[in-house]
Amino acid sequence: MAAGRTLHVRCPTWDQVEQFYSRKLRKGKLLSMKVPFPATVGSPVTLGLELPNGVTIAIDGHVQKASAIEGETGKTWIEVELVGFNDDVIARIKAMAAGIEKAPGATPAPPPPVAAPAEPANKLPRAKSEELPVDERQLFQHLTAELRRMRSAAVHEVLGVSREATVDEVRRAWMLLVRKLHPDLVARRKAPAITHLAEELTILSNRAYDRLRAALVHEGGAVAVGSHVKAPPGWLVGFDDLSSGDRAQPLKPTGRSAVASVPPPFANTPAVPQAATGGETFETRARAMLGQGDADNAQEVLAAALVVYPRSRPLRSLYYVASAMAALFKGEVMLATSQLETALAHYDQCIEAARLLDHLRRHDPSDQEAMKRVFR
C-alpha cells in the first residue's frame, strides 16, 4: 500500500454533491484533477468527499493516467478511477441529502461475501466517531478505508509487494506497515475505535506476512521458522477464505507450484461413490456451459439439479463454482474466492474450485479465457 494520497473535495451544498457525482465524474467513476504532487499510474489514492453536513466519505481509487504539467513543477494532472464509488455510496449520499441519515459515520463496509449483515461490526465505530475531533475522524476514515481494501486483497497486495517478492522484500514491506499501523502507536489517543481499527489492520498485515513467509519456506526461499501450517487452499488469495477442517481426505496443499500435480479435470475422473448420488448428466451440462463462460445458465441448471439431488456434494460444490465464475466475470474477485472455498468446504474433491483458486492466486483474475479452459 504505497502511501495512499488523500484528495479532498469539499461540496458546500447538496446540489454540488449531486453535480459532482453525476457530471464531474465520467462513467460514474473517473475523476480528473490537478494535484500538487507527482503521481504514478497505479498508485492508490483516497478521495475524501466532504459533504454539507460535515461528513467526509472516504472513497478508494487508483491513478489511471498521470501526466506532469509543464511550467508547474511538482504538479500533475491525473485521472483517478474511484473504484470505491459504488451504488451503495450514492445511495447513502442521497439518504443523507434527504435528511434520513444524520449520524456522521464511516461508509458502511461492503458486506463480507458470505456473511451478510455488516451492521454489528459497524456499531462501535459508528457510535464513537461522533465524539472524535476532526483529525481523528479523518484518521478513522482513512483506517476504515484501508481495512476494507486490505480485507479483500491478496496477501502480496496487503503488503504491497509483487507475487515474486523475496523474503527480504516481504519483510521490509511488512515492517513498513507495522511501523505505521501498530495499535501501540495510536494507544495514546485513548480512542478505542481507532485502536481497534489499528489492531485489525495489524492482524491483517501480520497474517499476510506469516502466510507469505510460510509460502516462501515451502519453496525453499526462506529459512523455516518454527512449525508449519498446512496451507489450506487459497490462503494466499484473499482473507475471507475458508478451509474445511471436516474433510475426509485433506486436499493437497496448494503450493505455488502445485498446478502440475492437480489431476486432469473432473469430467474424466469417475465420480466418487460416497459423495455422488446421481445428477452426473446435470454436471456434464453445467460444466459445458461454464466452459463457454455461461455462468448464469449453469447456475440455473445446477439449482434445478439440486432440487432433484439435494444431497449430491459434487453438484453443490459445482453450484458454488458457477456462482464464483459469475462473480469473477463481474470482477468481484473476493466474492469469487470465498465462493470457491465454500465449494471446497462442501466437497474437497472439486478440482475446478481448486484449480480456479490456484489460477486466481497466480494469474490475472481478468483472464476469462484461461478460466473457462479449466472446465474443458
Added chain:
Amino acid sequence: MTRSIGIDLGTSNSVAAVIDADGVPRILTTPEGSTTMPSLVWFSPDGPVVGEAAREGLDHSPDVTIFGAKRLLGRRFDHPEIKKLTRTLPYQLIEAPNGDTWIALSAGKLVSPEEVCALILREIRRMAEAKFGAPVNRAVITIPAWYDAGQRQATKDAAQIAGISVMRLLSEPTAAALGHGAHRGADRKYLVCDLGGGTFDVAAVDVEGGIFEVLATTGDAFLGGDDVDRAVVDNLVRDVRTSRGFDISTDTIAVERLRLAAQRVKHDLSGSAGANLHVPELVQLPSGKGVEYGRPMRRDELELWSAPLIRRLEPPIREALARCGRKTSDVGEILLVGGMTRMPAVRREIGRVMGKEPSEIANPEEVVAIGAALEVARLEGTIEGILLIDVVARGVMMSLGQSECETVIAQSSVVPTREHRVFATRQDDQSRIEFDVWEGESPDPTDNRHLGRYAAVDLPEASSGDVLVMVEVTIDTDGTVRLGATELVSGERLQLEQVFHAGLARSEVARLARQLAEAS
C-alpha cells in the same frame, strides 16, 4: 489521578518500577527498604502475610508458606514437572476439578496459585499506592516468554483478583532488552538469557531503529535458582546422614532450614571461592536440645552439584537460534538477566555455548522491572519511538472429535494475529459442533496443552454439510487466545459454549476480586 506501574512478578522475588516525570526509572522499595520483595505468602493464623515478613513463616510453618507460586500458575496437575515438585515442596499440591494445580493449606483450605499471586500483586499495589499517595490500578506485568496461553490468562486473572487491570503482558527477555536501553544503542541482534528463581528464558531480539523484534523465544519452565538450591539440599541431606547419622529427608522444617542456608551460601559463592554454611538449629533432639549443623563449602563443590542443571542451559539457546536461522556468530550481544546469572558457572556455560563473553548488566534483578516501567510510559505515550513486535511461543491447534490436532496458528507467528477453520455438520439437523483447542506442535493431542473444549450451539436445522461454522482464533498482543464463531450460510455470530476450560472461570475470578477488595 491514578498511576500505572511496571511489575516483574518473579518466581522468588518481585520488583516494581515507574518512570518518573523526568524520565528516570525508579524502583519502588518495600517497607523494609529493599528493592526486591520476596514472592512469598504465609497463610498465618491471622491472615495472609506477604513479602519479607512472610519469611518468618518459612521458618516454623513451611506447609502454609507458599513460595514459587508462579511455577504453578496455569499448570496442569498431571504435568511431569509438577509431579516432581509435589515430592519436594514443603507444602501440599492438589488437583483441582478441572485438572489445574492448586495448593492445599493445612486447615483443609484450598487456594489456587492465581490467588497467591494476587496477594503478592496486591502487596506491590499497596506499596506503590503508599509511595504515590494515589490509587494504582493499571500495570504492565512481565511473564516468561514461553508462557502458554493458559499461563498468560492465569496471570491476568491474578492481576484482576488484585484489582489491577493489565495494560500489557510483556515477555521478560523483551523487557530486559528494553530496560537495558537497547533502543538507545546501535542497531544490534541480541540474545537475551534470563535465568531467575524458577525459570529459564531465551529470546532472540533484533533492535533496529527503536523497533524490538522478537524473532524466537524458547525456555525451560522448570530450571532456575530453586532447582540449584534443591540440588544442594539433596547433597547436604546425604552429608547429614553420613556425618551425623540421622535422616532428615522427611523432616520438612529441617529441610526448609537447610534450603535457606543453601540459598545464602549459593549467593556468597558467586563472589568468593569459599563460604561457610551454617544452620544454628537443624533438628531438635528428643531431649529438647538443638543440633547445630555447619560446614565449609567451596565454589567447585557447588558447581559440581549443579552441573546437571547447568547443562540444561544449552538446548534452549540452540533451539532459539535454530528457529530464527541464526548461527552463534550472528548474535551481536548477549544479555544475561535474572539473579542466577550472577553465578560464575552460568556465565561461563553461556559464554562457552555462544563462543562470546556475555555483557555485564549492573542490575540483573531490576532490569526487567525497568523494562516494564518503560513499557507503561510507552503505552501512555510519554516516551515515543519504540515499538515492540513479539511472536507466539507455541502454535495453536484445533481438533474435532477424535481427529488429530491441526495447526491453525504456527509457532513464531507475529502477534496480534488471527486464523480460522471451517467445520461442517456431519448429520442432518445437527445442533452443535464440539471442538478442542490446543497449544503445541504435535498432531497427537496428548503431547499438547489442552486450552479447552468449546461447542458452537443452536445451529440452524439443515441437512448434513449445509451448516458451516467458521471458528476464528485471535491471539492478541498479550499472547492470550480469543475465539469467535460465525455460521457462514446465514452470516450470524454464534455463541460458543465452554464445555471444558483450563484455569479459573470468569465468574470465579470476579468473585475472588470482590472478596479480596472487601477484605482490605
